[in-house]
Amino acid sequence: MDGVIARDAPFLQREGLSALIDALGADSGQVRLVGGIVRDTLIGIDAADIDLATRHHPEDVLHLLGRAGIKAVPTGIAHGTITAVLPSGPVEVTTLRRDVATDGRHAVVAFTDDWREDAARRDFTMNALYADPLSGEVIDYFGGLGDLAAGRVRFIGDPLQRIGEDHLRILRYFRFHARFGDTPDQEALAACTVRANDLMALSRERIATEVLKLVVARHAPRVIALMVERGIFRPVLPEIGDDAARRLAALAEREAAAAVSPDALRRLCSLIPKDPAVLEHVGARLKLSKAERRRMVSSGENIDLRGPEILAYRIGTALAVDRLLLSDRPIEEVVRAAAFHAPTLPLSGGAFVTRGIDKGPDVARLLKQVEEAWIAEGFPQAGRVEQLADAAVDQLRSSRNA
Known part of the structure; x- marks a missing residue:
């Protein structure tokens, strides 16, 4: 060079x-x-x-x-x-x-x-x-x-001593190996394995920062597999199990196929079992923000199988893309969700008041009923929404006259 x-x-x-x-x-x-x-x-x-x-x-x-x-x-x-x-x-x-x-x-x-x-x-x-x-x-x-x-990431001096000086160097070693490395330096790998428990002394914020950088590195799936094999995560993130690297690799392939940029938090979610409670627990332990923890929990929840547009309308485009990428749903659904721009229901509560419904709970229930029908029909235009509103009012009056 x-x-x-x-x-x-x-x-x-x-x-x-x-x-x-x-x-x-x-x-x-x-x-x-x-x-x-x-x-x-x-x-x-x-x-x-x-x-x-x-x-x-x-x-x-x-x-x-x-x-x-x-x-x-x-x-x-x-x-x-x-x-x-x-x-x-x-x-x-x-x-x-x-x-x-x-x-x-x-x-x-x-x-x-x-x-x-x-x-x-x-x-x-x-x-x-x-x-x-x-x-x-x-x-x-x-x-x-x-x-x-x-392509060799090598410590300066004795790796065991250098890790003793700064325990974060364990995670930094694997992050740099995922970014620049080819064959792991055996002395470095052995030292990181022996001293993995040192990670317990670090703040969880520092651990989160390094892991989030690691998962978007070029060779992240291969290196995550190596870390799992060597028990690196066990002291601080035991939820990252034997299947984590395969799931990360699958996500990376799906991101590429859908032309969606790699995302560190989404990739972290792929390493964790798809269980909202577990995802929340990991996010809390890593001291992630409330918004990041909500996103992690969402990634483990069920997909609305009525279509990606409905899912995106319900939970937002970004969360829908996360959930679909982390599933086995067709890539075309990811693309559709990513391209979706949520429309606004062309109806307000005042439309029911003008139809003779008193302000209060009935208006709220009718508005929700019409919105559900509008979603189910694929977000039709205002004319159809007016018809749905008329039908909802007629149904309410019929039920009361029965």
């Missing part, structure tokens, strides 16, 4: 970036591109975020950016991170660091001016790639270029 970032790389053309790297002393080697922006650019992926590493201390970064007229926000100054707000979007600038103490969830850091020391605290070799922002030369301290070319 060529260890150079092309000077015409699209991200380098972002407005304000040149001024930022100049302000931070690119000409004297004080700043480098780092991490995902280097990794992804080397393999031809457009990276959304740009991260810079610098020898300057955070207070000096604030001073340098202020002097250059660049807005700077101390988003994580205690850990060395300043966000530079450019016309083309934010860029994170982080001072080189080394770990002083770790407890599996948090790290105490100290600043350094040693690039290799900063690289050594990063998780995987492919994430510890730096690049000179002027020449594009890639600096690789731990063989990340070779691992990236081979």
